[in-house]
Amino acid sequence: MIMINKIANFLLLILTLTAHYIGIAQKGDPNIIIIYVDDLGYGDIGVNGAIGVKTPNVDYLAKNGLNFTDAHSSASTCTPSRYSLLTGEYAFRNNAAILEGDAPLIIDTNKETLPALLQKAGYTTGVVGKWHLGLGRGKIDWNKRVSPGPKEVGFDYSFLIPATGDRTPCIFLENQEVVGLDLSDPITVSYGTRIDGYPIGREHPELLKMHTDPYHQGAIINGISRIGFMDGGKKALWVDEDFPFVLTKKANAFIEENKEDKFFLYFSLHDIHQPRVANIKFVESSTMGPRGDVIAQMDWCVGQITEQLKKVNLLHNTLIVFTSDNGPILDDGYLDYATELLGTHKPGGPYRGTKYSVYEAGTRMPTIVHWPKKVKPGTSSALISQVDLYASLADLVNQKPVKGAAPDSKNLINTWLGKTEKGRDFLLEESYTFGLRMGNWKYVQPKDQQVPKWISDKFVDPGFRKEVQLFNLDNDPSESLNVYKEFPEIVAKMEKEMIKILKK
Template identity: 80%
Template sequence: MNFKFHFKSVLLILFFIASNSAYSQKDKPNIVIIYVDDLGYGDIGVNGAIGVKTPYIDTLAENGLNFTDAHCSASTCTPSRYSLLTGSYAFRNNAAILEGDAPLIIDTTKETLPKMLQKAGYTTGVVGKWHLGLGKGKIDWNKRIPLGPKEVGFDYSFLIPATGDRVPCVFLENQKVVGLDLNDPITVSYGTRIEGYPWGFKHPELLKQHTDPYHQGAVINGISRIGYMKGGKDALWVDEDIPFVLSETANGFIEDHKENPFFLYFSLHDIHQPRIANIKFVESSTMGPRGDVIAQMDWCVGQITESLKKANVLENTLIIFTSDNGPILDDGYLDYARELVGEHKPAGIYRGSKYSVYEAGTRMPTIVHWPEKVKPGTSDALLSQVDLYKSLACLVGQDVEKGAAPDSQDFLKSWLGKSKKGREFLLEEAYTYGLRMGNWKYIKPKNKPVPNWIVQKFVDPGFREEVQLFNLEDDPLESNNVYKAYPDIVKVMEAKINEILN
């Protein structure tokens, strides 16, 4: 009798623990990072966009927290994505813009943001642009690629392997090409020209948009790409359909996992070149293709919020909307973005762009939306995307492995609007380095000529032989170099940046 009583008591205790754990697990917020490509601080309505409307993003801001001084870690895409998922500055791994057949640059033996969330009980998914490399050597696109999102912590993946301007122009689902006919195998080459799809430099009459010399490889869907490709005809994407394919896939992931906590990294291709808007969005702005794909991108954001609402999980979903680097008007394709920009200021009041160490290179439109926990408003906290790793670990109560996320700091209270405290120092990676300390901005000297490929993009990357120091409170345009007047500030910031880099 005593044994039966004891056995029943144990069962009741176990049931209570299991029930309580299930409730706690279910109560954890879903996490959705909407990562836009090449979107500038001023490219959304709430930050002053002119000539294009972004109602879905503006609604997120109206009901959430809009940040005025939040940064990606670098002014180009691969480095920022690397830092976001690893909590490590990109320079530590020499992370730079990758070709379409580059090997995976994330160490699969180390913890990542999605791996940490898996340990906390999350189902993890990535949908959209990857551009972090795949495999470890020459890729066989006709088989499952052995190293990719799965090995760095994503349970599900649906990818653009690199970018829309690079081959191969196919989607990967769980690291296998979608819709591939094995009787028409894919071959990809960077460097050596291979026969297959026509080459842009030989057949300009086939092009929807003309390009610079770097984008004159394989012509697919009327767009000349970087690199050369043969085969895979049935698997080729149609650029105009990409936003619909990605949104539908992301919505499917939400629907499939709405009963338990999930992490979705929704990495949009828009507004990266080639900017090919679907007919639904053509002439939806006054700025031509660049403005049209901003409207298209906003629609994709609306699809996600509507899907979360339909699944009855919007209230308990933390949405982080942001971008991977600053805006660029001319980045390889002739779509008249510079000529049609009008009074619109892609970077807002800030100087710089993609590829630049000036503020616009990394100061990103950033909105946090979580109806249950985040009160609407604005925040001027100085924050970096590299800190999302440890901040989200704090949110879900998960320890970070020793040695993981070496540059990430916990600023959860600031991300949720409970504090205005930001970083004391914030590194900005470009083709040189910048450092923020409050409103002070230091730029490390670089005694090298600006590469011709950057010059052709009408970008000032910030290369100067002398130190640059700006007070952003008085000079947000970074136009008045005051380093000679503040030697003590220069000394402190120079020592700090050298400490970080060394």
């Protein structure tokens, strides 16, 4: 009996110390998770007026967190936004543009990144999901560890879709090595020059699950033709329908493995980017066809993360930032009847524009901050940009960026946490031209150029005009009335600021 009591007391001590240890972690810096959705528009979630699809898990975060109505990605396309988020630098300063699947890493490994800064603050850092920031330095050998990559820019752990779902290679990388690779079946990837390997979409339409535009008629993997060519790696190929389960499993495993220490997770979903191939679990879960179904699928993934945090008792002290990389797009290369099945749903909410566009819906993102310990539920109309997360989170964890890091990032941590609605005085919107916000004023830089065919084919208006464009979003959220002639002093002020930013 004495021995049993000693064992019981010992176990009780262990449980007490464990609870105390976790409690200390929760009392200090929060865990940080950025849930980065792809191509999700401002109006694509329930709390912002979605019609035809339900997003209960995202709405839960909004109900119990802070929902921003004027928060922006730095650009209206994916690679530039991701670059700015992780570096605190506008993408145009590094000529960052949408990358092919075999492009080299565009983040300078000599510069401090957001994850590297958080490492200094004692965080374990991880990225799960879409990368699309390039890998390696030259021609990539996919049959050995690919470097440089996430590890070299501050991530302790990585599980990647190397580029995006519509591009080869169609494999996962874990810690920069191909998952499930059989070296007797080596991987070769090519862009531009055709290689023998998987069937080609333009030659074998009978093998396709969905038809595509001329730009997506390369290698057919899982019944879907992609940009680029590929050979080998048969055992390593992904199945698009498994994305939500594979990615959430890896993200939740990262949370489980690091639950007793503070961690930073960049959870970069593939949804709702094309090709939109919902798992059977989510097919017909909306009235909008595949695009609506993958919104529901995305919402399920968000719920899985929330439930995992509850399970390990960390939801209370985890700062979750839910947002998107750029505005919505209906037709982006694959025929899935997104336009025809849209109904009365408005992907960009009341705002004009899309992905690839300088107008508001191109960068005005659904953005929710959830941190029960510190953030009171509500709505904020503050003007903020994702480029500011770097400096803001640095302040939160009491770390100063090294000299030269995050040149465009502003410390607005009190705004992100809802302590003030004071946001940016000026906010840059990058596209194929530039936009600038000042309060409710919106300035668009002139661009006398014909719209490229690949953009016009997507029924997108990028905002190219010979003349200046000026809109008052307060009474014209759809940017339909150009008032630049009536407010020359506003135009002059915003042009001056634009020049200042671009020449910095």
